[in-house]
Amino acid sequence: MTRFADMPEGMAKHLSRLALPEIEGGAFVLGPPLSERRIAVVSSAGLGRRGDRPFGPGAVDYRVLPTDSDANDILMSHISVNYDRTGFQQDLNIVYPVERLQEMAARGEIGGVAAHHYSFMGASDPVPMRPFAEDVAAAMQAEGVDTALLAPV
Amino acid sequence: MCALAHYLERKGIATVVIALVHEHAEAIANPRTLSVPFELGRPLGVPDNPEFQLRVLRAALALLDRPAGPVLEEFPDPAPELADYDGWACPVSLSQPETGADGSHERHVADEVARLLPWWDLAKERRSRTTVGASGYDIEEAARIVCRYADGAEPDAPGPERKLSRSLKLACDDLMAFYTEAAAAQPGGAGSQDLSDWFWGETAAGNALLALRERAVGEDDKGMQLLGSLLVLPRSQAHRAEVWK
Numbered sequence: 001m002t003r004f005a006d007m008p009e010g011m012a013k014h015l016s017r018l019a020l021p022e023i024e025g026g027a028f029v030l031g032p033p034l035s036e037r038r039i040a041v042v043s044s045a046g047l048g049r050r051g052d053r054p055f056g057p058g059a060v061d062y063r064v065l066p067t068d069s070d071a072n073d074i075l076m077s078h079i080s081v082n083y084d085r086t087g088f089q090q091d092l093n094i095v096y097p098v099e100r101l102q103e104m105a106a107r108g109e110i111g112g113v114a115a116h117h118y119s120f121m122g123a124s125d126p127v128p129m130r131p132f133a134e135d136v137a138a139a140m141q142a143e144g145v146d147t148a149l150l151a152p153v
Numbered sequence: 154m155c156a157l158a159h160y161l162e163r164k165g166i167a168t169v170v171i172a173l174v175h176e177h178a179e180a181i182a183n184p185r186t187l188s189v190p191f192e193l194g195r196p197l198g199v200p201d202n203p204e205f206q207l208r209v210l211r212a213a214l215a216l217l218d219r220p221a222g223p224v225l226e227e228f229p230d231p232a233p234e235l236a237d238y239d240g241w242a243c244p245v246s247l248s249q250p251e252t253g254a255d256g257s258h259e260r261h262v263a264d265e266v267a268r269l270l271p272w273w274d275l276a277k278e279r280r281s282r283t284t285v286g287a288s289g290y291d292i293e294e295a296a297r298i299v300c301r302y303a304d305g306a307e308p309d310a311p312g313p314e315r316k317l318s319r320s321l322k323l324a325c326d327d328l329m330a331f332y333t334e335a336a337a338a339q340p341g342g343a344g345s346q347d348l349s350d351w352f353w354g355e356t357a358a359g360n361a362l363l364a365l366r367e368r369a370v371g372e373d374d375k376g377m378q379l380l381g382s383l384l385v386l387p388r389s390q391a392h393r394a395e396v397w398k
Binding site: 076109 | 161163171172173175177184188189190191193199203211213215221222280283322330384389
Protein backbone atom coordinates (compact mmCIF):
# COMPACT_ATOMS: atom_id res chain seq x y z
CA MET A 1 0.00 0.00 0.00
CA THR A 2 1.91 3.04 -1.12
CA ARG A 3 -0.20 4.94 -3.62
CA PHE A 4 -3.69 6.28 -3.09
CA ALA A 5 -4.91 3.94 -5.83
CA ASP A 6 -3.79 0.92 -3.77
CA MET A 7 -5.51 1.99 -0.55
CA PRO A 8 -9.07 1.46 0.66
CA GLU A 9 -11.22 4.27 -0.69
CA GLY A 10 -11.91 5.96 2.66
CA MET A 11 -8.25 6.08 3.60
CA ALA A 12 -7.15 7.33 0.18
CA LYS A 13 -9.76 10.08 0.32
CA HIS A 14 -8.65 11.10 3.79
CA LEU A 15 -4.95 11.18 2.93
CA SER A 16 -5.41 12.92 -0.40
CA ARG A 17 -7.31 15.72 1.31
CA LEU A 18 -4.70 16.33 4.00
CA ALA A 19 -3.24 19.78 3.74
CA LEU A 20 0.50 19.28 3.45
CA PRO A 21 2.76 21.91 4.95
CA GLU A 22 4.81 24.18 2.75
CA ILE A 23 8.32 23.66 4.03
CA GLU A 24 11.28 25.49 2.63
CA GLY A 25 13.61 22.80 1.34
CA GLY A 26 16.83 23.01 -0.59
CA ALA A 27 19.33 21.85 2.01
CA PHE A 28 21.15 18.65 1.06
CA VAL A 29 23.85 17.62 3.49
CA LEU A 30 26.67 15.47 2.19
CA GLY A 31 28.71 13.29 4.48
CA PRO A 32 31.22 10.52 4.84
CA PRO A 33 30.77 7.05 3.34
CA LEU A 34 28.01 4.97 4.93
CA SER A 35 30.58 2.84 6.73
CA GLU A 36 31.66 5.93 8.67
CA ARG A 37 28.25 7.39 9.45
CA ARG A 38 26.77 7.44 12.93
CA ILE A 39 23.00 7.10 12.65
CA ALA A 40 20.01 8.00 14.84
CA VAL A 41 16.41 7.00 14.29
CA VAL A 42 13.78 9.75 14.21
CA SER A 43 10.34 8.17 14.40
CA SER A 44 6.97 9.84 14.08
CA ALA A 45 5.11 6.90 15.60
CA GLY A 46 4.48 8.62 18.92
CA LEU A 47 6.96 6.39 20.73
CA GLY A 48 8.01 6.99 24.29
CA ARG A 49 9.34 5.13 27.24
CA ARG A 50 6.98 3.49 29.71
CA GLY A 51 6.16 6.24 32.19
CA ASP A 52 6.87 9.11 29.78
CA ARG A 53 4.12 11.63 29.12
CA PRO A 54 1.93 10.16 26.37
CA PHE A 55 1.47 12.23 23.21
CA GLY A 56 -1.86 14.00 22.82
CA PRO A 57 -3.68 15.81 20.01
CA GLY A 58 -1.56 18.65 18.66
CA ALA A 59 1.68 17.53 20.33
CA VAL A 60 4.70 18.93 18.49
CA ASP A 61 7.43 17.97 20.93
CA TYR A 62 9.40 14.74 21.08
CA ARG A 63 10.56 11.99 23.40
CA VAL A 64 14.14 10.78 23.78
CA LEU A 65 14.77 7.06 23.45
CA PRO A 66 18.13 5.82 24.76
CA THR A 67 19.54 3.23 22.40
CA ASP A 68 19.84 0.66 25.18
CA SER A 69 16.18 0.96 26.24
CA ASP A 70 14.52 -2.37 26.88
CA ALA A 71 12.03 -3.16 24.11
CA ASN A 72 9.36 -3.66 26.77
CA ASP A 73 9.78 -0.04 27.80
CA ILE A 74 8.95 1.42 24.37
CA LEU A 75 5.27 2.30 24.03
CA MET A 76 3.25 4.03 21.33
CA SER A 77 0.80 6.86 22.04
CA HIS A 78 0.16 8.16 18.52
CA ILE A 79 -3.38 9.54 18.39
CA SER A 80 -4.30 8.05 14.99
CA VAL A 81 -6.09 4.71 14.76
CA ASN A 82 -5.77 4.57 10.97
CA TYR A 83 -2.63 2.51 10.66
CA ASP A 84 -1.65 -0.96 11.78
CA ARG A 85 -0.21 -1.40 15.26
CA THR A 86 -0.16 -5.19 15.36
CA GLY A 87 3.17 -5.29 13.52
CA PHE A 88 4.66 -3.02 16.18
CA GLN A 89 3.16 -5.23 18.87
CA GLN A 90 4.90 -8.21 17.34
CA ASP A 91 8.26 -6.62 16.56
CA LEU A 92 9.51 -3.20 17.64
CA ASN A 93 11.94 -3.11 14.70
CA ILE A 94 9.13 -2.70 12.21
CA VAL A 95 8.85 0.96 13.22
CA TYR A 96 12.01 1.48 15.24
CA PRO A 97 14.82 -0.54 13.64
CA VAL A 98 17.56 0.07 16.19
CA GLU A 99 18.44 -3.61 16.46
CA ARG A 100 18.87 -3.79 12.68
CA LEU A 101 21.14 -0.73 12.78
CA GLN A 102 23.19 -2.32 15.54
CA GLU A 103 23.60 -5.42 13.37
CA MET A 104 24.77 -3.26 10.48
CA ALA A 105 27.22 -1.48 12.77
CA ALA A 106 28.57 -4.81 14.03
CA ARG A 107 29.24 -5.83 10.41
CA GLY A 108 30.91 -2.53 9.64
CA GLU A 109 28.23 -1.50 7.15
CA ILE A 110 27.62 1.72 9.10
CA GLY A 111 29.96 3.57 11.39
CA GLY A 112 27.82 3.39 14.51
CA VAL A 113 24.47 3.80 16.17
CA ALA A 114 23.54 6.89 18.15
CA ALA A 115 23.26 6.71 21.92
CA HIS A 116 19.88 8.44 21.67
CA HIS A 117 16.98 8.30 19.24
CA TYR A 118 13.90 10.51 19.03
CA SER A 119 10.19 10.26 18.40
CA PHE A 120 7.63 12.85 17.41
CA MET A 121 3.90 12.24 16.87
CA GLY A 122 3.22 12.54 13.18
CA ALA A 123 -0.43 13.56 13.25
CA SER A 124 0.42 17.12 14.29
CA ASP A 125 1.17 20.15 12.16
CA PRO A 126 4.92 19.95 11.45
CA VAL A 127 5.46 23.71 11.23
CA PRO A 128 5.51 24.25 15.03
CA MET A 129 7.78 21.20 15.31
CA ARG A 130 10.63 23.17 13.81
CA PRO A 131 12.29 24.43 17.04
CA PHE A 132 12.01 20.96 18.53
CA ALA A 133 13.54 19.41 15.41
CA GLU A 134 16.38 21.92 15.62
CA ASP A 135 16.98 20.91 19.23
CA VAL A 136 17.13 17.30 18.09
CA ALA A 137 19.67 18.21 15.40
CA ALA A 138 21.82 19.98 17.99
CA ALA A 139 21.60 17.01 20.36
CA MET A 140 22.66 14.69 17.56
CA GLN A 141 25.63 16.82 16.66
CA ALA A 142 26.68 17.05 20.30
CA GLU A 143 27.05 13.27 20.39
CA GLY A 144 28.71 12.98 16.99
CA VAL A 145 25.71 11.82 14.99
CA ASP A 146 25.75 12.96 11.36
CA THR A 147 22.77 11.07 9.89
CA ALA A 148 19.10 10.53 10.74
CA LEU A 149 16.86 7.72 9.53
CA LEU A 150 13.26 8.91 9.54
CA ALA A 151 10.56 6.28 9.69
CA PRO A 152 6.99 7.58 9.64
CA VAL A 153 4.04 5.25 10.20
CA MET B 154 6.23 14.10 9.54
CA CYS B 155 8.52 13.91 6.58
CA ALA B 156 8.88 17.69 6.84
CA LEU B 157 11.17 17.04 9.80
CA ALA B 158 13.87 15.95 7.37
CA HIS B 159 14.04 19.45 5.90
CA TYR B 160 14.48 20.95 9.38
CA LEU B 161 17.26 18.50 10.26
CA GLU B 162 19.10 19.00 6.97
CA ARG B 163 19.07 22.75 7.43
CA LYS B 164 20.89 22.21 10.72
CA GLY B 165 23.53 19.96 9.18
CA ILE B 166 22.14 16.45 9.69
CA ALA B 167 21.90 14.26 6.60
CA THR B 168 18.56 12.45 6.40
CA VAL B 169 16.87 9.58 4.68
CA VAL B 170 13.12 8.99 4.94
CA ILE B 171 11.26 5.70 4.53
CA ALA B 172 7.88 6.84 3.18
CA LEU B 173 4.64 4.88 3.19
CA VAL B 174 2.48 7.33 1.23
CA HIS B 175 4.04 7.89 -2.15
CA GLU B 176 2.05 10.97 -3.15
CA HIS B 177 2.96 12.72 0.10
CA ALA B 178 6.62 11.88 -0.42
CA GLU B 179 6.47 13.40 -3.90
CA ALA B 180 4.83 16.56 -2.60
CA ILE B 181 7.18 17.11 0.33
CA ALA B 182 10.31 16.27 -1.71
CA ASN B 183 12.67 15.45 1.11
CA PRO B 184 16.38 15.23 0.29
CA ARG B 185 16.37 11.40 0.18
CA THR B 186 13.29 9.21 0.29
CA LEU B 187 12.72 5.51 -0.15
CA SER B 188 9.05 4.95 -1.00
CA VAL B 189 7.91 1.53 0.21
CA PRO B 190 4.81 -0.46 -0.81
CA PHE B 191 3.87 -1.58 2.70
CA GLU B 192 0.86 -1.27 4.93
CA LEU B 193 0.56 1.94 6.94
CA GLY B 194 2.24 1.39 10.30
CA ARG B 195 4.90 -0.94 8.88
CA PRO B 196 7.75 1.12 7.39
CA LEU B 197 10.18 -1.82 7.60
CA GLY B 198 7.68 -4.10 5.90
CA VAL B 199 7.07 -7.15 7.99
CA PRO B 200 7.57 -8.12 11.65
CA ASP B 201 9.99 -10.82 12.76
CA ASN B 202 11.79 -10.94 9.44
CA PRO B 203 15.21 -9.39 10.08
CA GLU B 204 16.51 -10.28 6.60
CA PHE B 205 13.72 -8.42 4.85
CA GLN B 206 13.97 -5.49 7.25
CA LEU B 207 17.70 -5.28 6.53
CA ARG B 208 16.99 -5.20 2.79
CA VAL B 209 14.69 -2.22 3.30
CA LEU B 210 17.17 -0.50 5.56
CA ARG B 211 20.08 -1.03 3.19
CA ALA B 212 18.05 0.30 0.27
CA ALA B 213 17.20 3.42 2.27
CA LEU B 214 20.70 4.05 3.58
CA ALA B 215 22.21 3.52 0.11
CA LEU B 216 20.57 6.81 -0.88
CA LEU B 217 23.03 8.61 1.38
CA ASP B 218 25.74 8.08 -1.23
CA ARG B 219 23.91 10.22 -3.80
CA PRO B 220 25.71 13.47 -4.59
CA ALA B 221 22.60 15.62 -5.06
CA GLY B 222 18.86 15.58 -4.45
CA PRO B 223 16.02 15.43 -3.90
CA VAL B 224 16.10 11.69 -4.46
CA LEU B 225 12.91 9.62 -4.46
CA GLU B 226 13.29 5.92 -5.10
CA GLU B 227 10.84 3.07 -4.84
CA PHE B 228 11.54 -0.19 -3.02
CA PRO B 229 10.67 -2.85 -5.58
CA ASP B 230 9.23 -5.69 -3.53
CA PRO B 231 6.03 -6.03 -1.51
CA ALA B 232 6.15 -7.31 2.05
CA PRO B 233 6.34 -11.11 2.12
CA GLU B 234 3.10 -12.93 2.85
CA LEU B 235 2.76 -14.98 6.02
CA ALA B 236 4.18 -18.45 5.43
CA ASP B 237 1.61 -21.27 5.27
CA TYR B 238 -1.15 -18.84 6.15
CA ASP B 239 -4.50 -20.55 6.09
CA GLY B 240 -6.56 -18.29 8.27
CA TRP B 241 -6.45 -17.32 11.88
CA ALA B 242 -8.65 -17.95 14.90
CA CYS B 243 -8.52 -16.38 18.32
CA PRO B 244 -7.39 -18.93 20.93
CA VAL B 245 -10.50 -18.07 22.96
CA SER B 246 -13.87 -18.27 21.24
CA LEU B 247 -15.72 -15.10 22.14
CA SER B 248 -19.26 -14.29 21.18
CA GLN B 249 -20.26 -10.70 20.83
CA PRO B 250 -23.33 -9.96 22.96
CA GLU B 251 -26.05 -7.78 21.53
CA THR B 252 -25.04 -4.18 21.94
CA GLY B 253 -26.16 -3.03 25.34
CA ALA B 254 -28.34 -6.14 25.73
CA ASP B 255 -28.47 -5.70 29.48
CA GLY B 256 -27.16 -2.17 29.54
CA SER B 257 -23.78 -3.30 30.75
CA HIS B 258 -20.70 -3.48 28.62
CA GLU B 259 -18.70 -3.56 31.81
CA ARG B 260 -19.64 -7.10 32.78
CA HIS B 261 -19.16 -8.55 29.28
CA VAL B 262 -15.80 -6.90 28.77
CA ALA B 263 -14.57 -7.84 32.24
CA ASP B 264 -15.43 -11.46 31.39
CA GLU B 265 -13.54 -11.26 28.08
CA VAL B 266 -10.51 -9.66 29.69
CA ALA B 267 -10.36 -12.44 32.27
CA ARG B 268 -10.54 -15.11 29.55
CA LEU B 269 -7.89 -13.44 27.41
CA LEU B 270 -5.44 -12.76 30.23
CA PRO B 271 -3.71 -16.18 30.07
CA TRP B 272 -3.09 -15.64 26.34
CA TRP B 273 -1.86 -12.11 26.88
CA ASP B 274 0.54 -13.47 29.52
CA LEU B 275 1.77 -16.02 26.99
CA ALA B 276 2.19 -13.39 24.25
CA LYS B 277 4.13 -11.18 26.64
CA GLU B 278 6.41 -14.03 27.56
CA ARG B 279 7.02 -15.05 23.95
CA ARG B 280 7.69 -11.52 22.77
CA SER B 281 9.48 -10.49 25.97
CA ARG B 282 7.43 -7.33 25.91
CA THR B 283 3.99 -5.79 25.81
CA THR B 284 2.85 -2.55 24.24
CA VAL B 285 0.04 -2.19 26.78
CA GLY B 286 0.54 0.49 29.37
CA ALA B 287 0.55 4.00 27.92
CA SER B 288 -2.58 4.88 29.90
CA GLY B 289 -0.94 4.01 33.19
CA TYR B 290 -3.96 1.87 34.16
CA ASP B 291 -3.84 -1.86 34.62
CA ILE B 292 -5.95 -3.59 32.00
CA GLU B 293 -8.93 -4.30 34.25
CA GLU B 294 -9.07 -0.64 35.23
CA ALA B 295 -8.73 0.51 31.61
CA ALA B 296 -11.64 -1.76 30.68
CA ARG B 297 -13.71 -0.49 33.57
CA ILE B 298 -13.15 3.19 32.71
CA VAL B 299 -14.01 2.65 29.05
CA CYS B 300 -17.10 0.59 29.82
CA ARG B 301 -18.51 2.84 32.50
CA TYR B 302 -18.46 5.70 30.04
CA ALA B 303 -19.89 3.50 27.27
CA ASP B 304 -22.65 2.39 29.64
CA GLY B 305 -23.69 5.99 30.20
CA ALA B 306 -22.43 6.31 33.76
CA GLU B 307 -21.06 9.55 35.11
CA PRO B 308 -17.42 9.55 34.04
CA ASP B 309 -14.79 8.80 36.61
CA ALA B 310 -12.83 11.88 37.55
CA PRO B 311 -9.53 11.68 35.69
CA GLY B 312 -6.26 12.50 37.36
CA PRO B 313 -5.50 16.18 37.92
CA GLU B 314 -3.09 16.33 34.98
CA ARG B 315 -5.32 14.74 32.41
CA LYS B 316 -8.59 15.49 30.68
CA LEU B 317 -11.27 12.82 30.51
CA SER B 318 -10.89 12.62 26.73
CA ARG B 319 -7.19 11.82 27.11
CA SER B 320 -7.77 9.21 29.79
CA LEU B 321 -10.42 7.50 27.68
CA LYS B 322 -8.30 7.62 24.52
CA LEU B 323 -5.31 6.01 26.21
CA ALA B 324 -7.51 3.43 27.95
CA CYS B 325 -9.13 2.56 24.59
CA ASP B 326 -5.71 2.14 22.97
CA ASP B 327 -4.50 -0.07 25.80
CA LEU B 328 -7.63 -2.19 25.61
CA MET B 329 -7.22 -2.69 21.85
CA ALA B 330 -3.54 -3.54 22.27
CA PHE B 331 -4.32 -6.02 25.04
CA TYR B 332 -6.91 -7.80 22.88
CA THR B 333 -4.80 -8.03 19.74
CA GLU B 334 -1.68 -9.10 21.63
CA ALA B 335 -3.65 -11.87 23.37
CA ALA B 336 -5.39 -12.93 20.17
CA ALA B 337 -2.11 -13.27 18.28
CA ALA B 338 -0.41 -15.23 21.05
CA GLN B 339 -0.38 -18.54 19.25
CA PRO B 340 2.21 -19.06 16.56
CA GLY B 341 1.02 -19.15 12.99
CA GLY B 342 0.46 -15.51 12.46
CA ALA B 343 -2.56 -13.30 12.36
CA GLY B 344 -3.02 -10.68 9.67
CA SER B 345 -3.62 -7.10 10.76
CA GLN B 346 -7.00 -7.02 9.02
CA ASP B 347 -8.01 -10.31 10.68
CA LEU B 348 -7.27 -8.83 14.08
CA SER B 349 -9.04 -5.57 13.37
CA ASP B 350 -12.14 -7.33 12.00
CA TRP B 351 -12.16 -9.67 14.98
CA PHE B 352 -11.82 -6.91 17.56
CA TRP B 353 -14.51 -4.68 16.06
CA GLY B 354 -16.82 -7.41 14.85
CA GLU B 355 -16.61 -10.20 17.40
CA THR B 356 -15.77 -8.83 20.83
CA ALA B 357 -17.74 -7.13 23.55
CA ALA B 358 -14.86 -4.68 23.87
CA GLY B 359 -15.35 -3.63 20.25
CA ASN B 360 -19.03 -3.10 21.04
CA ALA B 361 -18.14 -1.04 24.09
CA LEU B 362 -15.80 1.19 22.08
CA LEU B 363 -18.52 1.75 19.48
CA ALA B 364 -20.88 2.80 22.27
CA LEU B 365 -18.22 5.04 23.79
CA ARG B 366 -17.72 6.64 20.41
CA GLU B 367 -21.42 7.32 19.92
CA ARG B 368 -21.66 8.98 23.32
CA ALA B 369 -18.48 11.03 22.88
CA VAL B 370 -19.47 12.59 19.55
CA GLY B 371 -22.57 14.04 21.22
CA GLU B 372 -20.68 15.79 24.03
CA ASP B 373 -20.17 19.55 24.17
CA ASP B 374 -16.47 19.20 24.99
CA LYS B 375 -14.30 19.53 21.87
CA GLY B 376 -11.82 16.94 23.11
CA MET B 377 -14.60 14.42 23.55
CA GLN B 378 -16.01 15.21 20.10
CA LEU B 379 -12.57 14.66 18.58
CA LEU B 380 -12.22 11.39 20.46
CA GLY B 381 -15.55 10.15 19.21
CA SER B 382 -15.23 11.30 15.65
CA LEU B 383 -11.62 10.38 14.84
CA LEU B 384 -9.61 8.76 17.60
CA VAL B 385 -11.35 5.46 18.39
CA LEU B 386 -12.78 3.77 15.32
CA PRO B 387 -10.49 3.22 12.31
CA ARG B 388 -11.76 4.35 8.92
CA SER B 389 -11.43 0.76 7.76
CA GLN B 390 -14.15 -0.15 10.28
CA ALA B 391 -16.37 2.87 9.63
CA HIS B 392 -19.20 0.66 8.38
CA ARG B 393 -19.78 -0.46 11.96
CA ALA B 394 -20.64 3.05 13.15
CA GLU B 395 -24.20 4.29 13.20
CA VAL B 396 -22.98 7.70 12.14
CA TRP B 397 -19.57 8.46 10.62
CA LYS B 398 -18.42 12.02 10.88
